[in-house]
Amino acid sequence: MPLILDAATAPTLKELLRAIPESQSLVSAVHNGERFDDSHVVQGIGPLGSASPSEISFIVSPKYQTELAQTRACAVIMTQALAQDNESVCREQGFATVLCPQPYLLYALVARWFDQARQPAFVPGIHPTAIVDPTAQIDPSASIGPFVTIGANSRIEGQAQLHAHTVVGRDCVIGQASILHAGARCYDRVQVGKDCLIHSGVVLGADGFGFAPNPAAAPGAWGKIAQLGGVQIGDDVEIGANSTIDRGALDDTVIGNGVKIDNQIMIAHNCQIGDHTAMAACVGIAGSTRVGARCTIGGAAMLSGHLTIGDDVHISGGTAITTDLPNPGRYTGVFPAAPHTEWQRNAAVMGQLSALRKRLRQLERG
Amino acid sequence: MPLILDAATAPTLKELLRAIPESQSLVSAVHNGERFDDSHVVQGIGPLGSASPSEISFIVSPKYQTELAQTRACAVIMTQALAQDNESVCREQGFATVLCPQPYLLYALVARWFDQARQPAFVPGIHPTAIVDPTAQIDPSASIGPFVTIGANSRIEGQAQLHAHTVVGRDCVIGQASILHAGARCYDRVQVGKDCLIHSGVVLGADGFGFAPNPAAAPGAWGKIAQLGGVQIGDDVEIGANSTIDRGALDDTVIGNGVKIDNQIMIAHNCQIGDHTAMAACVGIAGSTRVGARCTIGGAAMLSGHLTIGDDVHISGGTAITTDLPNPGRYTGVFPAAPHTEWQRNAAVMGQLSALRKRLRQLERG
């Protein structure tokens, strides 16, 4: 990766820390090393193993001490304890040490600072190629990109950004400072809260999968149930690339505040997801299931429909949940992988488990 | 959710039922309640628990009687039997009762009526920003939205709707009254039947995943097998958001009439899906597998390639199918989830099943 900032615009370490208000209380001391003086600029942040001499780095655990001893970073964020344990390494390596009781938090703040520093200037206004319905309300401080379409009666609030090819249907709201990345799409009657981040290819408000048998049309035929509800997304929600959240059949599908949804996740009609719940990629949640607050759902986990999952439930990746989980805790159901021939031997017994149990009982009875 | 229609345009209950021809034979009687008279307008439909006083609702099972006793709906669709069992509730609540032997069917019809009533007027014609190849045939009653592109020799039939950013390649057909939602894409030689509903982000006709080892290029290298086939979609098919159906290697990939495909489903090259088969979200079907008619496939089920699945086969969610299933019936294969520590205890035994069986045999032999 090229450096984030060029040398001319990059800050010195002092300037960088001064630009991050939280560092005042977080950083207890900064010791310049031999390779570092106050004029040295910091052009980016990198992991210990690959940081360049113009980048700052960080160490969160003693298990990375080998990398620390070899890092080319010009400065390293670490705890005082770790600095003491590695005093000679720090001296020999000659980087600056930034002492901080929470190195991961300071890393996050520094990363955010660099991320914002390299963003192009925000350009409010409506690109001339965008097609905006005359009844839509666009805040003058919002940014509407090329080839965007916005339907009737929709409202785009201040500082919101709609990147190229985004589509916002009728009667929608995109809340303040929310960002829709290129090609994200909202059907009609979708409400997105404030400070949301909706990634490319996300589809909000497609029809829920609702059908009723319609044997009058043909044996086995399905009749469509119109999906009249909408989608409500809370504030501070992130939705990853190509995820889909369907509109409700009658009521809305509801995503709470602070929910974090990774890529390629499917949330079906009428689901309700509680505040601050996070789910990793490829999760699927079937219709009308309610997930509580502060849950975590591992990648590729699948939840059946019409379930109630309580608060603080943690579901392991790859697990299929088919019953209510009212109580907090961690739940798992993954078939352990093994070398193929070993799996074959054991999988063959799966179909005999019930019979084996009977045979065991008979033996026990003598 | 806001009400579907405003009071000025909403129908009275009588007008609503009159507008639904099927209700003539379905509705046996309507009894106005205390809160309802013939001038009361119905602005939408909602579930018992959340319907507003301007909305109609319905009850399909006695288990919702608690909600019935508290509903604010102005009218409720129910069977005569249920109305009799809840006579005092109906009287006290004061809603109108719409007696009907099949409340769910009438709900579906009412929902469809409201859905159509709120649709914006259909505007035929080609948006000036659309790019249509001069050899493409666009029926004058079709509607081609902004930023659409349509390739050479393609045909868009009457009343078809191509929403913003849809792409139709060369030599395609989009059948009568079919709808492609924003950003749905057809590669070359894709045929979509009549009355289909293709949601946003769907990709029809991307290359099948066909490679042959090409060790001449590099050890382990793959050579691409050109995918010459196309995709054929029958009539009355719905395909959910971000699903993908690949083109065949030589023959076409074929989706039968009335097939219902939920979101994020993957159907690989050369598959054939029988009429009226329905599959829930996140299903994957590998190449050349044939699925019969009237099957149902639960969410996140996975079918291996080159299988033959008969008619009327029902596969449970999360199930991996790796062998032919010629006979009708329901098939399942899900690892049951459990509290994590319990799972750990039992999963550890999975690798010993075959050994356990042997030990059991030895005990039996004495």
Added chain:
Amino acid sequence: MPLILDAATAPTLKELLRAIPESQSLVSAVHNGERFDDSHVVQGIGPLGSASPSEISFIVSPKYQTELAQTRACAVIMTQALAQDNESVCREQGFATVLCPQPYLLYALVARWFDQARQPAFVPGIHPTAIVDPTAQIDPSASIGPFVTIGANSRIEGQAQLHAHTVVGRDCVIGQASILHAGARCYDRVQVGKDCLIHSGVVLGADGFGFAPNPAAAPGAWGKIAQLGGVQIGDDVEIGANSTIDRGALDDTVIGNGVKIDNQIMIAHNCQIGDHTAMAACVGIAGSTRVGARCTIGGAAMLSGHLTIGDDVHISGGTAITTDLPNPGRYTGVFPAAPHTEWQRNAAVMGQLSALRKRLRQLERG
């Protein structure tokens, strides 16, 4: 499927083979049959069972001999051995026999020839509706389609094709002769090598799923970790429709040369995929996992984060990998499907496996 070429432009068999340089060494002999003479044109290629009299076909295994006896193809590629075993069939059927020791390879070459023959002429240049940043470098031999957007400092190399609605962010590279199909999207700082094929709906470089607990904001709240890395895609990589590859947190996410990625695959931030590894549809790989070279990963397999998978590892479809796999070999972990009631009987025992093992031990101890 209609024929690939019309009779006027289609080659004779001799012309077809002459147009494929490799056929000189591959084809040992061609015998015209009764239904075939040197003036017969070949308009396409089809499977034995459905090829028309104007199409060539091929047979790779004796198990297709029944289809061979009934094929309508005008010419069939086969080995000398198979031709001898089916001498009378070949004579009676009257097709031309193309003798070749590797019929599948010749099929692939013929298919590729037809695929290229039907491609519309490549039109270099920038479509007038495309929006290209003035600092971007577009090779004059590249083809930029309608409604494409290209950001600052990006470089599009020679013969590259960006189809309709593709988006290329800032500081990107699209390598020579690479193709981005309609609606593929690259965020900022994504590098795609040469000769790559990126299908519709692919998203490269969306934010990795990185959050840290932020209890100061709210109990259970998550704070976003800026994702500063990029994505590097090697040469000769194919990425299937709607797949997503996230940008790294600090370093880049890296996809090696010759990697083949099917549809709807998710590769999380900081993953590294070795050269020539192929993965079937719906695979998910969690963050920071490294997969070696020449691996194959079956459909819907899921890999946990921070794993190391060695070279030449083959993971079966539907398998969840939760531990390192340093050694080559095939690994599997799928719950075998069964008729539902049978599954129920056996799945009920899953929660007792550990207890059963204990009971067995007790019996063994007498």
